[in-house]
Amino acid sequence: MKKLTRTASALICAAALTITGAAPSFGQTNDLTAQAVDTNNDDWLHAEGSRLYDMNGNEVWLTGANWFGFNCNEACPHYLWSADADDCLTEIADRGINIIRFPISTELIVSWMKGKPNPVNSFSCNTDPAFTINPDFCAEDGKTPVDSMQVFDIMMKKCKEHGIKAFIDIHSPHTDNSGHNYNLWYGKAGVTTDVWIDSLVWLADKYKDDDTLIGYDLKNEPHGKGQEGEAAAKWDGSKDENNWAYAATRCAEAILDVNPHALILVEGVEQSMSGAMAGDYWGMPDRRDNSPYIGAWWGGNFRGAREYPIKPKQGTSQIVYSPHDYGPSVYAQTWFDKDFSEKTLLDDYWYDTWAYINAENIGPELIGEWGGHMDGKENQKWMTLLRDYMIKHHINHTFWCLNTNSGDTGGLWDDLGFQAGKGTTIKWNEPKYELFEKALWQTKSGKYIGLDHQVALGKNGISLNDFYTNYAKSEGSNLDGGKTSDGKAVNADPSKTTTSTTKPVVTTTTTSDSTTSTSSTTTTVTTTPEVSNRTFGDSNCDGAVDMSDVVLIMQSLANPNKYGISGSDEKHMTEEGQKNADVIGNNGVTTDDALAIQLYLLGKYTKLPVE
Incomplete structure (x- = not known):
């Protein structure tokens, strides 16, 4: 069972506010659970x-x-x-x-x-x-x-x-x-x-x-x-x-x-x-x-x-x-x-x-x-x-x-x-x-x-x-x-990798003055995540996972018109970046994903995506 704590959420929120001036809100996260089974059987040598x-x-x-x-x-x-x-x-x-x-x-x-x-x-x-x-x-x-x-x-x-x-x-x-x-x-x-x-x-x-x-x-x-x-x-x-x-x-x-x-x-x-x-x-x-x-x-x-x-x-x-x-x-x-x-x-x-x-x-x-x-x-x-x-x-x-x-x-x-x-x-x-x-x-x-x-x-x-x-x-x-030559990735068959997740779904609404309001409902979602050679957590697609990825996720949620996938800012999140950023549950990018990446950077998680 994976749990995201309120204390850690506050840390991420503070980091995002420092840079964006927005006021993102987090849904309840203490009931997040996920279990993944990889049966692709593709690692034989x-x-x-x-x-x-x-x-x-x-x-x-x-x-x-x-x-x-x-x-x-x-x-x-x-x-x-x-x-x-x-x-x-x-x-x-x-x-x-x-x-x-x-x-x-x-x-x-x-x-x-x-x-x-x-x-x-x-x-x-x-x-x-x-x-x-x-x-x-x-x-x-x-x-x-x-x-x-x-x-x-x-x-x-x-x-x-x-x-x-x-x-x-x-x-x-x-x-x-x-x-x-x-x-x-x-x-x-x-x-x-x-x-x-x-x-x-x-x-x-x-x-x-x-x-x-x-x-x-x-x-x-x-x-x-x-x-x-x-x-x-x-x-x-x-x-x-x-x-x-x-x-x-x-x-x-x-x-x-x-x-x-x-x-x-x-x-x-x-x-x-x-x-x-x-x-x-x-x-x-x-x-x-x-x-x-x-x-x-x-x-x-x-x-x-x-x-x-x-x-x-x-x-x-x-x-x-x-x-x-x-x-x-x-x-x-x-x-x-x-x-x-x-x-x-x-x-x-x-x-x-x-x-x-x-x-x-x-x-x-x-x-x-x-x-x-x-x-x-x-x-x-x-x-x-x-x-x-x-x-x-x-x-x-x-x-x-x-x-x-x-x-x-x-x-x-x-x-x-x-x-x-x-x-x-x-x-x-x-x-x-x-x-x-x-x-x-x-x-x-x-x-x-x-x-x-x-x-x-x-x-x-x-x-x-x-x-x-x-x-x-x-x-x-x-x-x-x-001198290692470039290689060819082995992509997983998504039908053989399933995740059953119970987590809050947070709905974010952005107004013209960049403030946000949220509503939260709890649902059970069974998904088949994409598993590929992508670098999970790399929301800005710069080849590394660091706090700048966390910041971009928070910016895109607080002000999608500017930082979202169709945003006007030259450093907006791309469609590929959005896929990289979705590290929990494969149900779209939320503040939970930003928090998970920060916990990964702090060594609380050993890998992304979080299972």
């Missing part, structure tokens, strides 16, 4: 070469972070027991994160698929009105928490409202806070390879008409050392059950059969065959010298993909390779045993292990996990080098992680809490965020670019349409040296 594109061929860059919890015993994103989801997502969007990777377990999805969703084990519904937190995660009685599937569905809906995209990551077959330590995608909690595939197909089918959930990371960090044989994930041309390349291809094909638009993210393995000696085979004992195996980070080894790339029957347009990469604070790998640089990292590890896929235009990459502690030393140096490499080479990424409770990396958040009457407070690790922030997709002037064509990303962000219409050609972004 696809790959061409090493880049990702939207449906009109505009390049996109996925720059996000991980938020774990669905993979754990709590069965929901961590902190929802002490932080409001909308508050968290507002900050995530305001900080420029355009996609969230949500780790989850196969076991949890199977419980949904069977119609018996596992309960959420982390929070209870609070009946104290002074401490209302996440009320929509409680049943109608206000006392019973919803189940884990309902939490997931609500989180996807909230992500949509904030202009944030999401993808899931099967972190382990079983529900376990340390499940990432398990090698394979099968073998725990009754999960077989077929069950793993069936559960992902079920979820992909459930969300095939919702482009909030745009992708599926099939398995987090398949790993294991070669000498473990069948207990370790390998990458070769066989049909063995532990051959990750074969399993991932099967799973990709099954998902794409039900949703051909979904991105399929495929991670690497830990070890590959080195070819050191003829006759070496997977499962043989290691040798101290001339090892038959080449190691990497868990999920980071794509050496086998040169000979055996992922090629589902539907083609490779939806395949994204997703290595993980970490620094010396996680483990002192051999490639850190020198004064390392981008060149030595490429020569010693990155290029042949995963970077060649992007560099040789084989496919797009998304570094699913990177991050670590800000030690002011080697680990921070590594993070900076990888960050800059990803920017230079248009590599997508999701930082590990938002959570405070990742022991070997720490998080972007240092602390979260909820205070009655104040909502959620999030303390960010500002030095870490500052390092990470440079790798978020943004214009040269610092506006964060979202992946939704219609919904802007947070208070300092813009939609994908807005970027390609108003920024790409003029200033570009932090990719490719700022």
Whole structure:
């Protein structure tokens, strides 16, 4: 529910009077409600070469972070027991994160698929009105928490409202806070390879008409050392059950059969065959010298993909390779045993292990996990080098992680809490965020670019349409040296975007001496608003949203003969400006629209139009 207060109305009225001398009057605004549902399903992505594109061929860059919890015993994103989801997502969007990777377990999805969703084990519904937190995660009685599937569905809906995209990551077959330590995608909690595939197909089918959930990371960090044989994930041309390349291809094909638009993210393995000696085979004992195996980070080894790339029957347009990469604070790998640089990292590890896929235009990459502690030393140096490499080479990424409770990396958040009457407070690790922030997709002037064509990303962000219409050609972004070509907007189908609004309708009459009188009636209007690439709030069509837009709206209402769409003043509101200015209810420009724009400028609303 959106409410416009009398106090804020008075502020706008005073501002308008200062400039116009008119006396506009505001209708009652405390009953304004609006709910919008966008079902255009037009934000799906696809790959061409090493880049990702939207449906009109505009390049996109996925720059996000991980938020774990669905993979754990709590069965929901961590902190929802002490932080409001909308508050968290507002900050995530305001900080420029355009996609969230949500780790989850196969076991949890199977419980949904069977119609018996596992309960959420982390929070209870609070009946104290002074401490209302996440009320929509409680049943109608206000006392019973919803189940884990309902939490997931609500989180996807909230992500949509904030202009944030999401993808899931099967972190382990079983529900376990340390499940990432398990090698394979099968073998725990009754999960077989077929069950793993069936559960992902079920979820992909459930969300095939919702482009909030745009992708599926099939398995987090398949790993294991070669000498473990069948207990370790390998990458070769066989049909063995532990051959990750074969399993991932099967799973990709099954998902794409039900949703051909979904991105399929495929991670690497830990070890590959080195070819050191003829006759070496997977499962043989290691040798101290001339090892038959080449190691990497868990999920980071794509050496086998040169000979055996992922090629589902539907083609490779939806395949994204997703290595993980970490620094010396996680483990002192051999490639850190020198004064390392981008060149030595490429020569010693990155290029042949995963970077060649992007560099040789084989496919797009998304570094699913990177991050670590800000030690002011080697680990921070590594993070900076990888960050800059990803920017230079248009590599997508999701930082590990938002959570405070990742022991070997720490998080972007240092602390979260909820205070009655104040909502959620999030303390960010500002030095870490500052390092990470440079790798978020943004214009040269610092506006964060979202992946939704219609919904802007947070208070300092813009939609994908807005970027390609108003920024790409003029200033570009932090990719490719700022040389971003102009794009083609994706216009929404208005019949698929509806708003039901109950609000006062204010009738304004202007007399010859520029005074006004008003009458107010309350009505319920169901409308189908125009949703396009326009800059909502820009009433004067100067390409920006600021107080001058508020002033022009007030002038046009107080003196339409001079400032209205057919006005005599050279700075009158045009027909296009009137469409831009109509940010509430799509029922014509009123003082409520002027107020909403001012509240947006004050940071009270995160996007326009107000839903």
